[in-house]
Amino acid sequence: MGFALRRRGPSKFDRAADGSMTLIEHFRELRTRLFRASLAVVAGITLGFWLADPVRALLQQPYCNLPTSIGPDGQCTFVQLGPADVFLLNLKIALWVGLIAAAPVWLYQLWAFIAPGLHRHERRYAYIFTAIAAPLFAAGAVLAYFVVQKGLEFLMNFAGDDINTTLEVTRYISFVTNLILLFGVAFEFPLVVLMLNFVGITSAKRLLSWWRVAVFIFFAFAALVTPTPDPFGMSALALCLSALYFAAVGVAYLNDRRRGRGKEVYAGLDDDEASPLDDDPQPVGAVEQVDAVDPIVPAQPVPQPLPIERRYDDMT
Template sequence: MAFGLRKRGPSNFERAADGSMTLVEHVRELRNRLFRASLAILVGFGVGIWVAGPVRVLLSQPYCQLPGSQLPDGRCNFVQLGPADLFLLNLKIGLWVGLIIAAPVWLYQLWAFIAPGLHRNERRYAYVFTALAAPLFVAGAVLAYFVASKGLEFLLQISGDDINTTLDITRYISFVTNLLLLFGVAFEFPLIVLMLNFVGIASAKRLLSWWRVAVFIFFAFSAMVTPTPDPFGMTALALCLCALYFAAVGVAFLNDKRRGRGKEVYAGLDDDEASPLESDREPVEVGQPVETVTPVDAPEPVTRPRPIERRYDDIT
């Protein structure tokens, strides 16, 4: 019964939020969270090594589905330049898969260490952005998976029929994974637009007025970062970024309407535009005469204080 009545002290989250946790305790907490995250990644790495073969086959499908990319026995026409290339490739794939499988654990450990230093509204925004970041990244990776097939088809057609093309399995998998990562990160750009609006840096009208610059930047960015020179991948990435930008601007309009932005007195004026002045001049009425002030009587003399009795101190 004594254990049931014992009052529990504040948790580590509460102590870190109110600043009562010492520096040594912060370092100890960071060490524990890094250990848990590393342990989760190690377990995920073991699972990733187990499924590295099927994942490698899945990543090879954009090339294996192209005509002329298979051997007579049905296998993909890949080569291995070094004796340990395939082994190292499986380790690399296992690490990527392990990071994805252990993502809920190490992301939670990272968030639990950072969250006490944020305000409540900042933590709420972080929840929303995190919930949107994962689907956007997956959508970008799926788009890159289909773009890789079109890009490889374009590149193989350019080489001609007189050249026998055989791809190195290590360089090919690196090409596909870099493309997936690049498209996934590019799809996170709308979150930056929403962040600018939610923190009050840019309104929805201002974001909409930047649409020409945004479209130009999207096409230029897609042309520079897309590893394949075919127009299909660049156009697909740029059009998806434009669609996500306008969707983010629509969400920004809803946020401004909810917060009542744009209803201020000078909301319709530009920063360098002068406010309108009223030209109607109202006549000033003649002021009323001021009454004569009576003089103030001289103060009475102050009586001198009585002498202090020295026989008593401050206490008695």
């Protein structure tokens, strides 16, 4: 019994990569990708709304761990100014949880749409940078979670015993989530440094020569963006960014060594330094005599063609 093998044509990825896909087909693919990503986000928001209360309790722990947050009844309480504040806050938390839970799906849909337009080495770099970006963002979020508790402890110590401090829940959760987002994005800075090195814009030696400026910028940036005035949060963010910068410079050095950068003829010279010249003169020998060439015969003029009635005889 014989089986007929059906010959498969090129896939959508191949057709998009070689440019054979039409514009209408690109729009249809974009619509399909957006629809799948939207379904994943909606499913993630549904899951996030179910997990809103545990997530909100987790975000409240930095404040509830402080001794000054415990009321006379032994409970850690917050204030709700409006009747729908907690419900809207749960919707906001559900949106964040849904985006994070559905990130593998909508990131894959985004990548599947733009990957055909990239070269093979560009796709390889994208895989590497994506694999590094997620742990860096998570590390920044964890650091921000501990910085919140230290910052609140610093601020709450200024209140005396005659002042009863109770935080408003929506403003507190916004404060914590903004700090987590800020620290997570700041931890992506080493990827920018690596990208500049991988594309050949700057070398590891030049990046290392900028370390003083980089450390100053890190401390100034941490002082501006850290919402609490305590020195702990600013120092923690600046020191972590400095450590990540030097780690990125180390990776850039390995990349330069692998590619053989710095071994060029003028690699050891500064921009304002002249290259060494060889001052040893060499004697010039006698030049062989060149015989004279024959003169070129001028071209003969082209004879004018005969009239058409004189080109043919009676037979032709």
